[in-house]
Amino acid sequence: MDLTDLTLFQPFFAQLAHTTLAPWVEPLAVAVRERLAARTHGDLMRWEAALAALPDLPPGRVVLDQAAVGLQSDQVLAPAIATHLRATLMQLHPWRKGPFCFHDLHLDAEWRSDWKWARLADAIDSLTGRVVLDVGCGNGYYAWRMRGAGARLVMGIDPTQLFVCQFRAIQHYVQCPEVTVLPLGIEDLPPSLSGFDTVFSMGVLSHRRSPLDHLAELRTLLRPGGQLVLETLALDCAEQQVLVPPDRYAQMRNIWFIPSVAALVVWMKRLGFQQVSVVDVTRTTIAEQRATDWMHFQSLPDHLNPADPSRTIEGHPAPLRAVVIGRA
Numbered sequence: 001m002d003l004t005d006l007t008l009f010q011p012f013f014a015q016l017a018h019t020t021l022a023p024w025v026e027p028l029a030v031a032v033r034e035r036l037a038a039r040t041h042g043d044l045m046r047w048e049a050a051l052a053a054l055p056d057l058p059p060g061r062v063v064l065d066q067a068a069v070g071l072q073s074d075q076v077l078a079p080a081i082a083t084h085l086r087a088t089l090m091q092l093h094p095w096r097k098g099p100f101c102f103h104d105l106h107l108d109a110e111w112r113s114d115w116k117w118a119r120l121a122d123a124i125d126s127l128t129g130r131v132v133l134d135v136g137c138g139n140g141y142y143a144w145r146m147r148g149a150g151a152r153l154v155m156g157i158d159p160t161q162l163f164v165c166q167f168r169a170i171q172h173y174v175q176c177p178e179v180t181v182l183p184l185g186i187e188d189l190p191p192s193l194s195g196f197d198t199v200f201s202m203g204v205l206s207h208r209r210s211p212l213d214h215l216a217e218l219r220t221l222l223r224p225g226g227q228l229v230l231e232t233l234a235l236d237c238a239e240q241q242v243l244v245p246p247d248r249y250a251q252m253r254n255i256w257f258i259p260s261v262a263a264l265v266v267w268m269k270r271l272g273f274q275q276v277s278v279v280d281v282t283r284t285t286i287a288e289q290r291a292t293d294w295m296h297f298q299s300l301p302d303h304l305n306p307a308d309p310s311r312t313i314e315g316h317p318a319p320l321r322a323v324v325i326g327r328a
């Protein structure tokens with residue numbers, strides 16, 4: 001499988017061509033081509049070799065509406081196939097988002113991403129029949145859940161090519177042309193792109209150096225009346241406050257702005273979102289984010305102060321995440 005081969009994305013583009021977003025099919029294809037021409041990761045060929053080596057599996061039920069996305073059945077995979085599948089998927093380590101399942105092989109990722117989905121799924125506009133954009137979608141775990149919740153089409157974008165390869169591994173077995181992950185950052189999208197029914201930005205805002213511009217960009221991507229689902233690191237305080245960590249935050253180098261929930265609401269209203277509401281505020285626990293067999297690196301338990309887990313090891317408030325929705 002060659003990620004730079006645009007025919008990989010054609011089945012999705014063919015579906016998009018039947019929507020009001022049809023005028024952007026060609027500009028999106030050009031954006032993917034230009035992004036991949038400009039930079040491919042040094043490990044891309046190794047990841048592509050892993051994708052090419054994925055074993056055939058017995059048929060199963062495609063499951064997109066339960067915690068573990070993938071192929072389900074009562075079958076126990078033959079030991080040789082299970083070993084081969086595990087080793088091949090491990091070539092795409094670290095698996096940060098999940099869980100996924102391949103018959104009886106369970107891929108337990110660093111994050112219990114299903115928990116976040118459960119916190120927001122019933123609070124947002126129904127996705128049935130909607131054309132959805134997921135900005136910074138990672139390996140596409142949520143894109144599958146959005147399709148499982150009835151979305152007509154889901155376009156994820158993420159510039160991290162490993163995550164795009166992880167998506168292709170799942171797509172290899174799920175075979176659903178209505179869902180894709182394009183190897184793009186938000187800055188690579190055609191400037192006039194607009195018309196999505198729902199746009200998700202989850203875990204991205206605090207990585208942006210210009211968070212208000214990020215919110216404004218998200219608004220232009222929506223059709224009038226479309227819904228933004230914003231999930232981000234936040235501070236638990238009633239006043240408008242913003243933490244700009246002087247250095248790392250929970251060991252992450254690229255955290256710029258962590259607003260209070262109150263500040264987030266004001267930012268969204270100032271940028272013209274209507275019916276802004278906070279649907280969830282939850283502290284991230286070490287049960288939700290932790291190292292597993294599929295993610296061997298350090299994780300949240302290593303990034304909290306052992307003497308006071310309400311603080312990061314740098315002394316900041318420990319991670320708390322808010323989900324805020326609003327309409328364009």
Ligand SMILES: Nc1ncnc2c1ncn2[C@@H]1O[C@H](C[S@+](CC[C@H]([NH3+])C(=O)[O-])CC(=O)[O-])[C@@H](O)[C@H]1O
Pocket residue numbers: 097113135136137138139157158159160163184185186187201202203204207
């Ligand atoms: N310029 C960019 N444009 C778009 N995406 C970007 C950019 N730069 C980095 N990313 C991507 O943004 C994602 C942030 S993670 C959230 C994943 C998922 N949404 C989740 O909610 O679990 C953070 C977290 O785990 O909280 C990564 O996949 C990056 O590659």
